[in-house]
Amino acid sequence: MQECHCEDKQMKLAQLLLKYKDTPGALIPVLQQAQEIFGYLSPELLREISAGLRIPLSRTYGVATFYSQFHLKPRGRNIIKVCQGTACHVRGGSKVLEAIKRYVGVETGETSEDLRFTLETVACLGACGLAPVMMVNEETEGQLTPDKAVKKIADCE
């Protein structure tokens, strides 16, 4: 387990808000940097940013949901995308998915509490010949078995 740096993070946020509180147009850089500190933009964080910059929360929310760079839910350090295309499905993709879920301990679309993984499914990765397939971060992994998939994931930080 990593050490918790909550206080550190709060301190960084306070400094960030202090730095930008009188700068017009600071919302987007502040959201970017806050997301860098916390990994994602939680409701509490958006509230704090709004209060700190004296920007209506509705506007902060509007901006945070407009740009694709911003995540309002926590994201893991590793993004796992398991293919759910037809080919993968009939080749045991769902078994692979189940094994990954068990290992990571989350449902599809969720992120593990230690923020190690975000588990997502995709319609088709276009690598049907290698089915079942998943993508871990930028790497495509094919011809998976449940064991092989878990082993691959276990290597991730």
Add this chain to the structure above:
Amino acid sequence: MINLMDNCCSKCTHSPATPCSNYVLCRTAGPFCHTDKGCEEKRKNHINNVRVPSGGNYQQIIVCGGTGCTSSGSARLVDSLKEAVNEAGLSDRVAVKRTGCHGFCENGPIVHIKPEGIFYTRVKPADARDIVNHLADGQIVERLVYRDAAGNSYPHFHEIPFYAGQTLILLTNCGHIDPEQISDYVAVGGYRSLVKVLQHMTPEQVIEEIQLSGLRGRGGAGFPTGKKWAAARRAAREIKYIICNADEGDPGAFMDRSLLEGDPHSVLEGMIIAGFAVGSHQGYIYCRAEYPLAIKRLKSAIQQARQWGLLGKNILNSGFDFDIDLKEGAGAFVCGEGTALQASIEGLRGMPRVKPPRSTEKGLWEKPTVLNNVETLANVPLIIQMGAEEYRKLGTEQSPGTKIFALSGSLVNPGLVEVPMGKTLREIIFGTGGGIRDGKAFKAVQLGGPSGGCLAEQHLDLPVDFDSLSSVGATIGSGGMVVMDEGACMVDVARFFLAFTQKESCGKCTPCREGTKRMLEILERMCRGEATLDDLADLERLCRVVKNTSLCGLGQACPNPVLSTLQYFREEYMAHIVEKRCPAGVCAELVRYRIDENLCRGCGLCLKNCPVQAIRGQRKQPHAIDDSRCIKCGVCLSKCKFKAVVRS
């Protein structure tokens, strides 16, 4: 004097605090303030280290550090080369340097030996020692030399057909200077245009020069840059802004990225000149966050320009103040639109606003604002340096200058090319681009990304300039050029672009928000073979209405991919609708895979690889595909060694 920008000796006193108007020239042709042979020598050495003149005792190994070559491992290659140079004991006369993009990305990592001009492609770290060993003996490492499809080899940079057809004026520096060293830029003549402007020209003269040059905005619309500047100059307001639009979002376009990564100071110089001409003291560069390397290089360029007094207060003792802030985009294609970009800088949702008022009257923070894209601004120092008259000799009457294109798709030589305006599509695609890959036939070229159109065979002899292309329903766009061969389905291409614009619509105006969604749904139905002729009529009507009534340029242009494919490839649409057939065999739902009994040897490879066990057959007997199980993934086709699997 570690750096060309440093003070040569104690007599040289320039610093941003005590700026001197001769600073830039003094670096290259000086010293002016005192006479000292030694100081002159120091300068010469520094300059030679950058320019590497032939006949000198000095060689340089240039490694391409563009995004393409970096992703194919050029950073490690630099290390290996440095190591090899050290090992060979050549470090005092051979330098290893990383530059910006060479444009020949497909063949990276690229290595270029100066002054000989030897050009290596696909170089691996393991090749480092061979390259270094052959430096001294003047030999060429044959295996690393570029070869075309016919097997001809081209050991020198200037011989390669890809470069031979180009006119490199904007991209020259990209392959030659270290973009993270301001001194490299100054050594090759950088910031001299700024000096000229500040010392010898009035703002009006600068604007006149730009107007005379006929420079038109390279962002897509082709608006005359000088006219824009003049309008902003006329606006009688204290505060004005210059914005560099570096939010290059078109899929398949990376011209601006290459310029920013390879020659960031040329863009800064263009901005400072624009600021002087317009009467602005603050500039912003809005760069998309997806370009981390460009952001890094811009940051270092801005920091260095400030450090040496080329940005900030009283630039070169001219009394003119100008500074630049870098703003990172947050992932929204629409922010490439000027007013949306301004909203984004203001910290708002990137939604375009209606014009007029034009940005030159009321732009960022409601102040007069000049918004130019990266390539446009990079042209500015060039025009000042060459003079408008000379500049106009490039390109066409109505579209002077060069244009950088990002060539991609089914080409022999995809990459970044710079050609004079007015070259024909054929020259670019079949000349510089080397023609269609794998001996296939040309089918279409998509220009200008989601705002542009698809042109066909009959347009190949059209000159590429702003006006010729718009006459046939395409635009030059920002310069993306995707070439498609006979294997491309034009309905699918239209669907692809619509899916992109639909996803990126900001949602402000009804036609774009709702219209693109319905257009996409219709195109999806067509690709699935579910569309009717009524759908086609609806699609055409939507195209008209979205084009005629959308709020911003992006919305107005987003039907172009559909309209142009409808115009030039209508029969393909009809095949999808009426015959439920995809002639190119791309649309999965309309494709059938079949095994030609005569060609099948019964090897079982397809059967083994089929992910859904849709293929049956005894060994050594012809196999067959069960349509009801086939998911049309195409694995069988790609695996078959006997071309027995047929797609129809």
Add this chain to the structure above:
Amino acid sequence: MTNSIDEIAGADLILAIGTNTTEAHPVISLRIRRAIQRGAVLVVVDPRKTELAELAHIHLQIKPGSDIALLNSMAKVILDENLWDKEFVESRCEGFEELVEAVQGYTPELAEELTGIPADSIRQAARAYATVGKATLLYTMGLTQHVCGTDNVLAAANLALLCGQIGRESTGINPLRGQNNVQGACDMGALPQFLAGYQPVADETCRKKFSEAWGGPIPDQPGLTVGEMMQAAIRGSIKGMYIVGENPVISDADANHVEKALNNLDFLVVQDIFLTETAKLADVVLPAASFAEKDGTFTNTERRVQRVRQAVQPIGNSKADWQIICALAEALGLPMRYQNPEEIFNEMAALTPSYAGIRYERLEKEGIQWPCPAADHPGTSILHQEKFVRGKGKFHAVAYLPPDELPDRQFPLVLNTGRRLFHYHTGSMTLRTDLREICPTEQLDVSVHDAQCLGLNQGDRVKVISRRGEVEMTVRISETVPRGMVFASFHFPEAAINKLTNHARCPKSNIPELKVCAVRIEKV
């Protein structure tokens, strides 16, 4: 108001004293916001950090009751720095020397001691008010409900005269009145010393005019104010009262005292639409129709006379107040026969110069601002344009006077009272609407600091105790109140805050000091 509501949006500076505009006059606050959007400066004088104070460019967080010290000091700064409007003062005002003398001692430093506002902020505000083109001064009960309420207003008027910020568009001294027809009630002579149109009852000519028109004699001595009537009731010199559409048991200061007075009467008639806390004490209760069930006119805070129109029939056997009054008059032997309110209006207009030119048909589309002396007069949006009513504008020398009851060891906190957005007055109307759902009960605003000292948490039940009574309430810890102050509204009969308030009154206007009294808090 000397000026009109619309003009607020055009001001360059708004000096808002003791007005919680966004809650008490929400629609006027829209004009303030528009002015700010246009670039106007907002200066707010308020002990609380109200929403308006949050909007302000300068918030002068004043100690309650020290307004004169602030306003005199601002005048001194303006005089000392030579920022006053010499031409205006010379040509339109008198008593300048008295003012100069009266404010001489009020250095910003002294004012800082008395008001708790930094001297520099006082200077800053004074300079801003004096130097902008158009400054409008808005105030409400925060300025007036003090033992020195009248002097507070005079001190504000001095400032406006001194800077010539009156008699022009978007300037003036503008009290924002709290009730729909409080202006009209005053205009109509529902005041002990005035007949309709502020014609003194003690003035023989005026009296004569009315008694001739009415056909009977009118007593010549000015009568008693509400507070005095209550005292008289306790003393026994007032035996009977007729209360129409008022709920003094909840709304007036020192409610226990009011209740005692009303209980001491021989006979009490209350006329209202609900059985209010006051009506419950009555011997006869007369059911009145609401505003929706009758015709008539109201006069708003900018002196605009506007129509009230009947939308539905009176509920049950209730009757419009005018009909009840007519019935009573008739039964008392002096018949008043009117077909409709318009006839009453016309009779009134004939006797009231400022309303003389107003007729119902002229009010069809938009109201008319009095004075409107003739049928062809368009009404008056800005008062005192050419000259003041009395001729020259008079400076009044006024001096700082501390509140009647200050906190002490036994009652260490200041109780401030006022209004909340979602309710109105004694709640007899709003508590019977869906508004109750969104704001079901009153809470006592306590500062973070005091809550910590007293060990109070959000939602704790407490007893608030003054020398005159006690009320139980729930605590809301709030950043709006300063340390040492608690705040509550008087909207909720179940938390009748006026049981606590002080009945000490301004000797000139008889306004009670509802903004300051001393209380302590005990956890229940």
Add this chain to the structure above:
Amino acid sequence: MSDITCTINDKSVTVPRGTTILTAAAMLGIDIPTFCHDPELSRYGGCRICVVEVKGWGQLPASCVTEVREGMEVYTESEKVLEARRTILELLLANHPDDCLTCEKTGACRLQEYAYRYGVRKGAFPGACHAYPVEADNPFIMRDMNKCILCGKCVRVCSEVVGRSVIDFSFRGFHAKVATPLDSGLLNAGCVFCGSCVEVCPVGALTEKQRIGKGRPWELDSVTTTCPYCGVGCQINLLVKEGRVVGANAAGHGVNGRHLCVKGRYGHGFIHHPERLTNPLVRKNGQLHEVTWEEAIQEVVRRFGRIKQEYGGQAIGVLASARITNEENYLLNKLARLVLGTNHIDHCARL
């Protein structure tokens, strides 16, 4: 500033520079449909229903944001314009619930009005539709974002006029939605329920909870009167059906224009409250009992008569009211001084 002359539908009009086509057309009595335009709010130009054809222009400009130019020839109902308007209406309807039958806005809905005017029916573009939950977490305002056409008037009125910005656009493209902060409802957003957003909403996306099922617009009588609350004197319309006040809205003129506060707009439930006094009461044996008017009046006359007789009129006090009308205050004034013979008349002017 000089004036500009242009023609609209071949009629010539001269207007000041800076006038929009929409305004110039209105001066000629030509009605151009609008959703997002509002003279009180900033120019937006998002809905595009007001597009017109200008001779020589490629695009169809939005008339609400395009200023007329000298010699401009505008056509407001050309074939091209009609096709565009119909298509835009079809697009809006394609993503709009088909429930005009029960929608509160029926009869006052601009989408409905224009669909009728241009003969457009639902069904042109089958496809995805929004399915947002209806937000009704508060007593006053119902938000059904499925009906929203994203004209943004509510967003602008809340920020530009009311100055609160409790709602704003969120997400983008097809998923763009006017949302409360973090989608957590108006109650948590610091909304003051002034209802200005409802007032400006051209469709059924924002409606008043109090008025659900209380009557169609055409069934309601609207009586303009003055608000009974604070001293601002806002002009309101009381909406009446079958002798009952079922709602209120701003009269659109007077000091308040289209704006009110929560009390003026939603605080009229007291009128028909069951606790209203409907008969006179007289205290008998310590208890208040309902009596007839005659009895009550007689009681008052008898008791006041006795006091007057014994102690004189000066023993009677009258409290008039800041709540009743001018006429009534005047009469009370007359009653006190003339009939009862007392100048002890006052009211709560100081509270």
